[in-house]
Amino acid sequence: MAKFADINLDEAVVRRAAGGDVRAHEIIYRAYSTPVYTLCLRFTKAPAHAEDLTQETFIEVMRSIAGFRGESALGSWIRRIAVTKALMFLRSAWTARSQSFTDDWDDVTPGDNLSHGISRHPDDAMDLDAALASLPDVARTVVWLHDVEGFTHKEIAAYMGKTESFSKSQLSRAYQRLKPLLGQADDAPEASGAVLRTY
Amino acid sequence: MICGLTADERTALLARLASLPETMPPRAVWHRIREQAEAEGLLRRPASPPRTLYWGAGLAAAVGLVAVLVLEEPAAPTFSPTPENYTVSNSQAVDALAALMVESRQLENDLRALPAEPRVVRAGTQATILELEERIASIDQQLSDPASGLSAADREVFWRERVRLMKLLVGLRYAQTQRAAFSPARQGLPGAGVE
Numbered sequence: 001m002a003k004f005a006d007i008n009l010d011e012a013v014v015r016r017a018a019g020g021d022v023r024a025h026e027i028i029y030r031a032y033s034t035p036v037y038t039l040c041l042r043f044t045k046a047p048a049h050a051e052d053l054t055q056e057t058f059i060e061v062m063r064s065i066a067g068f069r070g071e072s073a074l075g076s077w078i079r080r081i082a083v084t085k086a087l088m089f090l091r092s093a094w095t096a097r098s099q100s101f102t103d104d105w106d107d108v109t110p111g112d113n114l115s116h117g118i119s120r121h122p123d124d125a126m127d128l129d130a131a132l133a134s135l136p137d138v139a140r141t142v143v144w145l146h147d148v149e150g151f152t153h154k155e156i157a158a159y160m161g162k163t164e165s166f167s168k169s170q171l172s173r174a175y176q177r178l179k180p181l182l183g184q185a186d187d188a189p190e191a192s193g194a195v196l197r198t199y
Numbered sequence: 200m201i202c203g204l205t206a207d208e209r210t211a212l213l214a215r216l217a218s219l220p221e222t223m224p225p226r227a228v229w230h231r232i233r234e235q236a237e238a239e240g241l242l243r244r245p246a247s248p249p250r251t252l253y254w255g256a257g258l259a260a261a262v263g264l265v266a267v268l269v270l271e272e273p274a275a276p277t278f279s280p281t282p283e284n285y286t287v288s289n290s291q292a293v294d295a296l297a298a299l300m301v302e303s304r305q306l307e308n309d310l311r312a313l314p315a316e317p318r319v320v321r322a323g324t325q326a327t328i329l330e331l332e333e334r335i336a337s338i339d340q341q342l343s344d345p346a347s348g349l350s351a352a353d354r355e356v357f358w359r360e361r362v363r364l365m366k367l368l369v370g371l372r373y374a375q376t377q378r379a380a381f382s383p384a385r386q387g388l389p390g391a392g393v394e
Contacts, residue, residue, distance in 0.1 A: 019243065020241060020242050020243035021242075021243055022233070022236075022242040022243065022244060025236070025242065026229070026233075029229055029232065033223070033224050033228070033229070034221050034222070034223050034224070035221065036224075037222055037223065037224035037228075038221045038222050041222055048321075050224070051224060051225065051227075051228050051231075052323075054224050054228055054232075055228055055231055055232050055235065058232045059232060059235055059236060059239075059241070062232075062236050062241040062242070063239075063241060128215050128216070128219060129219065143216075144216075147212065147213055147216050148216050148217065172203065175203055175204050175209075175212070176203055178212060179203065179204065179208065181212075181215070182204070182208040182211045182212055
């Protein structure tokens with residue numbers, strides 16, 4: 001999977017984009033739209049919402065790129081915008097439902113993910129997709145930010161306005177749900193047995 | 200155990216997460232971004248894209264023809280702008296205004312040529328379309344009102360704005376018809392009516 005950090009664009013493209021050059025912005029969009037849309041889709045699960053968030057992300061890029069100083073990679077900067085937009089969206093959805101970040105595990109019946117026909121055999125991607133989709137929004141978001149995008153618990157906590165313990169707890173609970181998928185590791189005879197205590 | 204996963208389990212999980220396929224956004228997303236960015240004045244048009252050149256050349260020829268006709272018979276222009284009470288007084292203004300009027304009329308033709316609005320529409324898009332239509336109607340009212348006391352320069356500004364709004368409207372309506380043409384409902388796929 002191509003990640004934000006794997007994509008490199010010429011600095012000249014960024015300079016042209018800062019001047020409002022439509023071609024330069026289109027190049028940036030072509031380069032980063034897939035990881036942005038994928039991230040938004042993972043967070044929201046709804047293509048229509050992911051499209052809107054992708055649009056909002058790149059509009060924000062256009063508004064702000066003149067102030068981009070290159071202190072971080074362009075991909076990291078765009079990812080930060082996308083994550084912020086997606087979390088704002090999730091927050092607003094929770095707010096509308098009068099729920100908080102902490103209680104959305106209550107929406108999920110234990111074992112839901114296992115009822116999606118998860119097997120240890122073919123099409124692991126589909127199994128994992130279904131398992132991820134069955135996680136509560138917060139937990140799925142934490143898993144994605146931590147294990148795919150490489151955010152630290154401290155960073156995740158800052159984004160969510162929560163503590164690091166909250167982020168770790170969400171990840172831990174998510175892992176318990178995903179564990180049945182990891183059969184191959186279970187099947188391995190005498191796997192290392194090392195248990196992760198920190199991430 | 201904090202997370203309950205062994206090192207092997209976590210390695211397996213990370214590998215599977217990393218191998219999940221990415222999803223490309225639909226093509227329409229870029230068009231929507233561009234429309235919004237242009238509406239907000241965030242983009243500068245490219246200097247010489249080929250299509251614009253061809254289109255620009257055609258428009259220039261049309262404008263030249265109209266300008267010649269108007270200059271030959273200034274009291275009786277060979278076209279009538281949408282607001283009927285409009286008259287022009289100097290040849291420079293005629294050139295600029297004639298171009299805007301021709302462009303505006305062409306955009307109206309383009310709009311009329313589009314299929315009827317789809318039955319299911321995006322609420323946000325529909326609201327934007329309605330807002331654009333209201334703003335265009337308001338401009339038309341200003342241009343048609345003899346009591347508005349607009350100067351030639353004011354009229355040019357109004358016509359320019361009308362063309363800009365018409366372009367946005369045509370773009371949005373085009374995107375709307377495209378979305379409807381490729382919607383899950385049309386293709387018998389799950390998710391119909393989500394739009």
